[in-house]
Amino acid sequence: MKISKYETYDEMSKAAAALVTKQLAEKPASVICFPSGDSPTGMLKHLVDAANNGRLDLSQCYFVGLDEWVGMDENDVGSCKYYLHTNFFSKVNIAPDHIILFDAKSDNLNGECERINDFISEKGGLDIMIVGIGMNGHLGLNEPGTPFDLYAHRSQLDPVTVEVGQKYFQQATTLTEGITLGLKHLQEAKIPVLIASGIKKAPIIHEALQGTVSTEVPASILQQIKNALILLDDDAGSELEHAS
Template structure:
């Protein structure tokens, strides 16, 4: 079946990470002052490490670009190791010494989360949209915290997290936390990125990727929205046993 995106089957996780980082580096060289959005989670860790390495080798300058957070657990901030902002600081912002003035993240402890959504929407508009988004995919096919059923026309919004998302999320926290809600950029904003990269690694993502490869576009599996994008690369690693 012809896919509407560039599909790459890497031999292993390292090759997946190298492949994704090379695409991002090329785009960063061509668009050094643009807005970028990078997902958290286990899969992008090595990709971000390779970007930092390229930065230190002077191949790119990550300090020239601007960054917007994809999502955050409602009620958490940088003081929690499992928060998305903490993850990005640990894996990208601090190692590359990126100025905090060039980073916009949801304040998920705000008493006015609707205003946080408005601020994110305005930040994206101000920068002329997102140039590149690096995404992972949830077990249930979510993108960011856009859970099944989310409108493809959505902008930044607060969401009640599915039970599976809450359960999977527990692995990021050493302490007990309540993670029943998330705040996320919308699918519309993700799809309006000039470039999209989706990374998927491991057997737990098999069903979501099979839906992307084989199913019609449906809100029941938000990942299938990527079929609407004209410049999307999907990189799978060898741990994901799918025939393509």
């Protein structure tokens, strides 16, 4: 695990975008996982700029979504699909069949997990898997108590996730279940990356990266992933001890 701190959110976002750009330059057909939420927005903006200015070729790569609220799709403001389409896919030239997202309205959610697992496996694994961190230490929708050895799976949402998740919606929204890539995917990714920003994330970043490794803090698994890259702005990393 390597921790890198940046003075500002924008500098952190540029560093995350640079990781993706470098990977695609070296392997144009890379398989990349992006999260939704507040943390990746800056990174996606820099990637859109690079793609539209001819500095980034997205024609051969594949994008896999990290997670989704069960019962929602790209038409639901606040869904992960809506976020990714609004902030990235709609602004760049990517073939639709190169975008692999959970169908969280499916009648067979376990089948959706198998479909995503099979796709990742057939492509030889994720080249880059980028995740954010929840206030309860979740990665994706791997909530507290989730075993470290799961691939894609359905997830019963933690009360903290339900409460914090309301910020993505224009009105009070019932959230009960998610569907998500698993922590095993993160452990097997060729380049696993955590990005986090803001002073509110400082306590959970400290607990996850310098506390006890436990399924009760899913992000603590990062301590056991030697090649994991942790990108933080100064606020998010402000409670870490001896971090560069």
